[in-house]
Amino acid sequence: MKFLPYLSFHGQANDALKFYQSVFGGHLDIQRAGELFSTNDNKTAILVVHGVLTIDEDFHITALDVIPGAPDVQPGATVxxxxxxxxxxxxxxxxxxxxxxxxxxxxxxxxxxxxxxxxxxxxxxxxxxxxxxx
Known part of the structure; x- marks a missing residue:
């Protein structure tokens, strides 16, 4: 079993993952809403729906942006x-x-x-x- 902390953001997942990569190093893989489903909204299309920063086999940080219509979160409040x-x-x-x-x-x-x-x-x-x- 691996523990994969999952962070939720309001449009900042990309910037946050790049910042964490500058701190910890590792490989970053990002999938955006526009790559996974059809949307006419350019702001939604660039949102991160699944981002993984792999630092090593035991240390990953995963993150996403809250997509319009999905349940909202308060960043940092629960994780x-x-x-x-x-x-x-x-x-x-x-x-x-x-x-x-x-x-x-x-x-x-x-x-x-x-x-x-x-x-x-x-x-x-x-x-x-x-x-x-x-």
Whole structure:
């Protein structure tokens, strides 16, 4: 079994996936509404209906845009991404990159349990819980 977090956006899925690719690397595959079904609305045609960023075999981020007529969502309200690192420098770098144009909710600092921990909400409203072994 693989855990594939699925993020929903209002027209920002493409930009969000490209941003995450700039942070984590990986291969990006995007299918747009206009490729999968007929629509006369150009704004709908460019929306992402299925986007997958494959970082490695155990780390994928999937995303979509809410298509008109589909149930609405509140971005970031029900999903947070959790990242654990054995390398504190790598964790610090990722925390810093994700916080660009975002909001640092909890600074990435040493905690009582001996590790490092922080929470950041990125520029797309997605919350990331990041921890590392000290």
């Amino acid at each position: 947070s991404m959790g990242l654990h690192f054995d390398d504190a420098k790598q964790a610090t770098d990722i925390y810093s990159q994700l916080s660009k144009n975002g909001q640092r909710v909890i600074d990435f600092t040493p905690k009582d349990w001996g590790g490092l921990f922080g929470i950041v909400t990125d520029q797309f409203g997605v919350r990331w819980n990041i921890d590392a072994t000290a």
